[in-house]
Amino acid sequence: MKHVIAIYPGTFDPPTNGHLDLIQRGSKIFDELIVALLRNPEKEEPVFSLSERRAMLEDLVRPYDNVRVEIFGGLLVDYAMQVGARAILRGIRAISDYEYELQMALMNRKLNPDLETVFMMPAETYSYVSSRLVKEIVQLGGSVHGLIPELVEERLQKKLNGTRRPALRRAAIK
Numbered sequence: 001m002k003h004v005i006a007i008y009p010g011t012f013d014p015p016t017n018g019h020l021d022l023i024q025r026g027s028k029i030f031d032e033l034i035v036a037l038l039r040n041p042e043k044e045e046p047v048f049s050l051s052e053r054r055a056m057l058e059d060l061v062r063p064y065d066n067v068r069v070e071i072f073g074g075l076l077v078d079y080a081m082q083v084g085a086r087a088i089l090r091g092i093r094a095i096s097d098y099e100y101e102l103q104m105a106l107m108n109r110k111l112n113p114d115l116e117t118v119f120m121m122p123a124e125t126y127s128y129v130s131s132r133l134v135k136e137i138v139q140l141g142g143s144v145h146g147l148i149p150e151l152v153e154e155r156l157q158k159k160l161n162g163t164r165r166p167a168l169r170r171a172a173i174k
């Protein structure tokens with residue numbers, strides 16, 4: 001019997017309900033799923049430190065026996081070899097994600113032809129949710145209730161606005 005280990009890599013700054021939706025789906029089809037947090041993203045400075053993101057993700061994956069959180073650096077394909085993973089899980093929300101994801105998947109395949117990238121679609125409710133937009137909205141006082149886990153919402157609110165209070169416009173969004 002094959003035991004398939006998959007990696008779900010990302011920066012998760014912060015984790016959203018879209019990420020969580022994918023973790024839930026991935027946990028059903030892979031024997032083991034490693035949520036792999038990139039140590040040094042080349043993008044902008046993250047809002048949450050690596051240990052803060054790890055702690056949030058660990059809380060979120062607790063219900064899933066076959067999911068764990070790890071931190072990785074360097075090439076994803078090298079990390080996949082180290083942990084014996086045969087698949088990379090990535091989410092595609094809309095056609096706009098496709099180009100970047102295709103490029104990464106083909107580059108990773110070039111680097112290691114034995115590693116497959118598996119794309120899954122999050123529930124359509126989350127198809128417009130991104131970590132970047134969530135941060136922008138909270139910073140400007142809007143509500144992201146229902147789009148990110150509550151524990152993340154509280155911490156993001158505190159981090160960006162220095163308060164644990166929910167956003168003022170929560171009631172405006174159903």
Ligand code: PNS
Nearest residue numbers: 009010011012038074075076104107108
């Ligand atoms: O959540 P993100 O920022 O879309 O995740 C991007 C991530 C972490 C999957 C990507 O940047 C990555 O794999 N980085 C590790 C370095 C690497 O292997 N780069 C070559 C990718 S083809």
